[in-house]
Amino acid sequence: MFKILTLNNISVAGLNRLPRDKYEVASEIMHPDAILLRSFKMHEMEIPKTLKAVGRAGAGINNIPVEKLTSMGIPVFNTPGANANAVKELVVAALLIASRNLTQAWDYARNLEGDDASIAKAVEAGKKKYAGTELPGKTLGVIGLGAIGGRIANAVIGLGMKVIGYDPTVTIQHAWNLSAEVQRALSFEELLSEADYITFHVPLIDATKNMLNAERIKHMKNNAIVLNFARGGIVDDDAVIKALDEEKLYAYINDFPTNENKNHPRVVSLPHLGASTFEAEENCAVMVADQIQDYLENGNITNSVNFPEMKMPRAGASRITISNSNVPNMVGQITSVLADSGINIVDMLNKSRGDIAYNLVDLGTGADEEVVNKIKQIEGVLAVRII
Ligand SMILES: NC(=O)c1ccc[n+]([C@@H]2O[C@H](COP(=O)([O-])OP(=O)(O)OC[C@H]3O[C@@H](n4cnc5c(N)ncnc54)[C@H](O)[C@@H]3O)[C@@H](O)[C@H]2O)c1
Numbered sequence: 001m002f003k004i005l006t007l008n009n010i011s012v013a014g015l016n017r018l019p020r021d022k023y024e025v026a027s028e029i030m031h032p033d034a035i036l037l038r039s040f041k042m043h044e045m046e047i048p049k050t051l052k053a054v055g056r057a058g059a060g061i062n063n064i065p066v067e068k069l070t071s072m073g074i075p076v077f078n079t080p081g082a083n084a085n086a087v088k089e090l091v092v093a094a095l096l097i098a099s100r101n102l103t104q105a106w107d108y109a110r111n112l113e114g115d116d117a118s119i120a121k122a123v124e125a126g127k128k129k130y131a132g133t134e135l136p137g138k139t140l141g142v143i144g145l146g147a148i149g150g151r152i153a154n155a156v157i158g159l160g161m162k163v164i165g166y167d168p169t170v171t172i173q174h175a176w177n178l179s180a181e182v183q184r185a186l187s188f189e190e191l192l193s194e195a196d197y198i199t200f201h202v203p204l205i206d207a208t209k210n211m212l213n214a215e216r217i218k219h220m221k222n223n224a225i226v227l228n229f230a231r232g233g234i235v236d237d238d239a240v241i242k243a244l245d246e247e248k249l250y251a252y253i254n255d256f257p258t259n260e261n262k263n264h265p266r267v268v269s270l271p272h273l274g275a276s277t278f279e280a281e282e283n284c285a286v287m288v289a290d291q292i293q294d295y296l297e298n299g300n301i302t303n304s305v306n307f308p309e310m311k312m313p314r315a316g317a318s319r320i321t322i323s324n325s326n327v328p329n330m331v332g333q334i335t336s337v338l339a340d341s342g343i344n345i346v347d348m349l350n351k352s353r354g355d356i357a358y359n360l361v362d363l364g365t366g367a368d369e370e371v372v373n374k375i376k377q378i379e380g381v382l383a384v385r386i387i
């Protein structure tokens, strides 16, 4: 029986992928084999000794101690693209919310008092304060052209906008998916100087912390609008609020409320709603549950953020999986242990990614704990399983 600890609500469509005769799933469970989570901050958590995998039902992994887990030989999975449409739709809504002053106008309308005739009069008198601008012909700067940024770029071209994108590490696949109309910025500053709106779709990592700061705001057009549906910390809120107060920027729509930003009259802060649609929650949960199941039962790895992609059809009587440091002569030492134990290798796959290497080894006979212990004793071996 595999034990799965859930640290956030995971859509039941995903949990139902894990057959109850093989999986025990609970939000409180001892000795878990795997953890499923969304935004729970795992950094302070003690990692259970039994843990074999972590599955993030979503894209961002800044809440997970990936480096520590890697050093323990534990793969972390996420669900690339599974919630991208949800974020895209919210960003399109945010463009319209900001351009048409919708929250301020709504606030005005719902605070009107008197009979309907006087409300109608006040509507006509007051609406000029909320007149906005239209999207066609304006330029959206997209920072990060991955699953979400790429979809947004393509969608707003359909609305008549121009798009300039900045992503020095974009994958070939994501670049292929981009409309040919997306212009490439060679620097972040170039994007900032051309855009009427900017939107962030990068992970929160050292290189993206306070990516939009006071110095960079100086490069922006007057009255530009900033959208942040990536992570708090990517935009320096202090600097943006100062620029709003000085009427350098026009509006800031974000998914990460703070005491500083949530009540500002030119800010709309939403409660981390980007991925909160029924469809996205289901997509993420199903994808992550399938990946965790295939890893626990077969050792295969799909969409890991720290381990190589590995898939090998089952052959032979049993399979062992080995995570080890990516140093010379590991495969030689592992196969020697098997040979010395009289075990024949039927099939084998070895791949590395950065500092980690991972092996799937199908054996002609079953392997026992003694063999596993011998492999564990090899210097550099981080985790071994028989499945
Ligand atoms: N608000 C929400 O609910 C919500 C939902 C999903 C994702 N997110 C956030 O959005 C981020 C992006 O998600 P995604 O699915 O598009 O991920 P993704 O990995 O598909 O795309 C991220 C892109 O950012 C690019 N990038 C990385 N560093 C960069 C830099 N310094 N400058 C420019 N580009 C850079 C990468 O090359 C990649 O193409 C996630 O990491 C997560 O933090 C938020």
Ligand SMILES: O=C(O)CC[C@@H](O)C(=O)O
Binding pocket: 038, 039, 057, 058, 059, 060, 061, 083, 272, 274, 275, 276
């Ligand atoms: O799980 C969520 O609700 C948010 C997920 C989102 O921020 C992500 O990074 O995928």
